[in-house]
Amino acid sequence: MSKFYPTIAVIGAVLLLIGALLQITRLEWAPYLYLLGAIMFSYVQVMSGGYDGKNIVLKRLRGQQIVGAILLVVAGVMMIVWHRNEWVIALTIAAVLELYTAFRIPQEEERGKKR
Numbered sequence: 001m002s003k004f005y006p007t008i009a010v011i012g013a014v015l016l017l018i019g020a021l022l023q024i025t026r027l028e029w030a031p032y033l034y035l036l037g038a039i040m041f042s043y044v045q046v047m048s049g050g051y052d053g054k055n056i057v058l059k060r061l062r063g064q065q066i067v068g069a070i071l072l073v074v075a076g077v078m079m080i081v082w083h084r085n086e087w088v089i090a091l092t093i094a095a096v097l098e099l100y101t102a103f104r105i106p107q108e109e110e111r112g113k114k115r
Helices: 005-024 030-047 056-082 087-114
Strands: none
Touching: 005 030, 005 056, 030 056, 056 087
């Protein structure tokens, strides 16, 4: 894992959030800012490595996390291509998956250490 991944993820998350907020005001360059942040954030999640252990729950959670990352990028593409509000659906699903896995993965890892 690269020592720059945490920095790239934070910068990507900030750009992603700012781009989504500015998209509401329909600024012309907001989707590109969002998409750049989504790509940076998703890149870190995908490249940070998968789970190679035997815990099926962690494998499933990691898969959900990757799907959430992909949906973040899909939402950015939808912003640019369709110019309507369909991107909100993809962003909502991605946010739910990312939030869920952000809490469940550490919880499951801790449970695995106690066994």
